[in-house]
Amino acid sequence: MRSRTINPKDWLTALVESGVRVTTVQETLIDIFAHSEYPLSAEQAWNVARQSRPKTGRATVYRMVEKLENLGLIRRVHGYQGCSHFVPTLPELMMLFICLSCGRAEYLDSQPLDDLIQQSEHTSGRHITDSRLQLFGACSDCQQKA
């Protein structure tokens, strides 16, 4: 169910196309977010970044996180541990699932849900432009262990 096809190179390309200069901090942070299986906060990303790049500034990381979010490359997780963690965005629109036991983020096909939403738009007169759709629980691994 977790078929992530995230290519850090594409992220760099997206950044360049947004008109910024390519720096080593960017590459470091892109790598961190693109490869983490767990939602990361800016603070956590900062800590990870300094392991390989000790002088990395805190503000810089916060700025990068904001930029990555604005470009749609990472996506905020609205969870129990707060709302300041991020996961990579998949190319397709997918629903997030967070395992409360192991903390991992999984992506679920949200097509049926999208259909449902589109249907309701017609009948209600509302116009839906964005959604925040997340599920919490136990992933199948953790479910089996329990």
Place this chain on the structure above:
Amino acid sequence: MRSRTINPKDWLTALVESGVRVTTVQETLIDIFAHSEYPLSAEQAWNVARQSRPKTGRATVYRMVEKLENLGLIRRVHGYQGCSHFVPTLPELMMLFICLSCGRAEYLDSQPLDDLIQQSEHTSGRHITDSRLQLFGACSDCQQKA
């Protein structure tokens, strides 16, 4: 679509049953949250509360908000303005809709969605215990004006 049946008296009852003493701050805050059409933050609730009760303490309001949330009487809105706003919880499980134009919160029937989720549980081996389901866009009023 917005059929709110919230009774402040029930909230007081719920508080009492949770084993706390009934105070005037509680009544003030319950009234504020139960009657607001817009999601309110603790800070906003504090400001409103002080209009009728000037000496109300900030920490007290934060404490009450936490208590009301724990009792399930109010519910956190995960939105664009941050994740620190709250709306009254309806007796039934409903999906939240926030109008990005007027800011009002509406409640949508989430039964079809619940069915969908339950279905996916069977096929995936996951166990879903909680969900964060919110939609954003323009309500039918704002949609017509545009």
Place this chain on the structure above:
DNA sequence: TCCTTATTGATACATGGTATCAATAAGGTA
């Protein structure tokens, strides 16, 4: 290689939320 300028990192600051603790007031009891 040089030069311009976006980006960075250090610092100070703002905001949102929490811990502490003496003063207050609920509400049971005599």
Place this chain on the structure above:
DNA sequence: TACCTTATTGATACCATGTATCAATAAGGA
């Protein structure tokens, strides 16, 4: 009703997370 115990409150100080500022640095075109 007055009293007493103790939960709750409000003021303050505090902490954590995020943002503004600005001189120093480094991208990358000329």
